[in-house]
Amino acid sequence: MEYKAKYITADIKLSCYEDKFFKSDIVFDHHMLIWFLSGTTKIVQADATYIFKAGDIFLIPRNQLATIINYPADGLPHKTVVMHLSAERLRTYYSKLDVNPAPLPSPGILCYNKHPLLESCLASLIPYFDMDVLPEDIAALKIAEAISILRAIDKKTDRVLANFETPGKIDLADYMERNFMFNLPLERFGYLTGRSLTTFKRDFKKAFDMTPQRWLTRKRLELAHYQLTTQKHKPLDVCYEVGFENLSHFSHAFKKYFGYPPSNLPRAL
Template identity: 75%
Template sequence: MEYKAKYITDDIKLSCYEDKFFKSDIMFEHHMLIWFISGETKIVQADASYVFQKGDIFLIPRNQLATIINYPKDGEPHKTVVMHLSVERLRDFYANLEVKPEALLSKKIYSFDNHPLLESCLASLVPYFEMKDLPENIASLKITEAISILRAIDKGIDNVLTNFEEPGKIDLAGYMEKNFMFNLPLEKFGYLTGRSLTTFKRDFSRIFNTTPQRWLTQKRLELAHYQFVEKKKKPIDVCYEVGFENLSHFSFAFKKQFGYAPTELIERVRT
C-alpha cells in the first residue's frame, strides 16, 4: 500500500491511498469533516454502514468506533481532504456564543452530500498543500469557516459539536456485545467504557469468565460464520468487517474454531 499525506496543520490534511485498498478500525478522538476528491470508502459501525464516493462530504462525531475500508475507484486513487474539529478549537469557537445544546440521542454519521458551501470551503484548501510556508491564521480561519457553514446548514449540529464530555463508566457487557467486531487495543475499549485498563480486564473477567482476547476472537468468528451462512458474503469482506487484519490469519482461526475453512462452508451453503 502506498499512502501519501500532506498537512497544512495537524488538523488539516490531504490523504491519498493509491494501492488496492486500506482497512483500519478506528476510534475517532476528534470530530472529522471529510470531503471526497476521488475513490470510495465503506464505513461499518455496530448498527449502521455507509458508502461514500467522489464529491461526498460527511462529519464523523468523536468517540465513535468504526471500521474504515478505503478503495481507489474508476482508475483514481482514494483521495480526501480531512479536517479535525478538536474539542479545544470547538470550545474556543463556542466560548462567546449562547448555545444551549440538547441531549445527544444518537451518534450517527452526518452526510452533507456535495453541499456547495462546504465543498467550496474544503476545495479551497487544496492549493495550500503545495505551499511550504503558510500563514498560521489561514488554517484557523478555514476551520472557523467550516464550523460556521455546518451551523448554517444543520440547525442541530450544535448538539454534536458542543458535546465535550468524556466517556463515563457504562455497562461493559452491553457495550462489548455491540462493538466486539472493532479491532482496537484493550486500552481503547477501557477508555470508551469509562475504565482504566486494569479495571476493564478485571470487570471483563468477572462478567464473561474468560479473557478479553479469547472472548473477542470467539465472538468475531461466530459473527463471521453467520455472515457466510445467512448473508452469503465473501471471505475477503467478512474478514475485515468482523475485526481481523488479514485473510490468512482469519481463515486459520476460522478452521481451528469450526473444523472447516470458510471456503468449505461457502460451498456447503451453496449446495
C-alpha cells in the same frame, strides 16, 4: 500501500492512498470533516454501514468506533481533504457563543450530500497544500468557517461539536455486545466504557466469565459464520468486517473453531 499526505497544519490535510486497499479499525479522538475527491470508502459501525464516493462530504463524530476500508476507484487513488475539529479549537469557537446544547446521544456519521457551501469551503483549501508560505491563521479561519457552515445547515451540529464530555462508566456487557467486531486495544475499550485497563479486565471477567481475547475471537468467528452462511458474503469481506487483520489469520482461526475453512463451507449450510 503507498500513503501520501500534504498538510496545511496538523488539523488539515490532503490524504492519498495509492495502493489497492487499506483497512483500519479506529476510534477518532477528534471530529473529522471529510470531503471525497476520488476513490471509495466503506465505513462499518455497530448499527450502520456507509459507502462514500467522490464528491461526498461527511462528519465522523469523535469517540465513534468504526472499521474504515478505503479503495481506489475508476483508476484514481483514494484521495480526501480531511479537517480535524479538535476539542481545543471547538472550545475556542464556542467560548464566544451563548449556547449550551444537550449532547446528542450516540450520534452516527453526519452526511451533507455534496452541500455547495461546504464544498466551496473545502475546495478553497486545495491551493494551500502546494504553498510553502501560508497566510497567518489560515487554518483557524478555515476551520471556523467550516464550523459556521455546519451550524447553519444542520441544527444538530451544536449537540455534537459543543459536547466536551469524556466517556463515563457505562454498561460493559451491552457495549461489548454491540462493538466486539472492532479490533482495538483493550485500553481503548476500557476508555470508551469509562474504565482503566485493570478495571475493564476485572469487570469483563465478571460479565462474561472468560478473558476479553477469548471472548472477542469467539464472537467474531460466530458473526463471520453467520455472514458467510446466511448472508452469503465473501470470506475476504467478512474477514475485515468482523475484526480480523488479514485473511490468513482469519482462515486459520475459523478452521480451528469450526473444523473447516471459510472458503469450503459444508454443503448442508
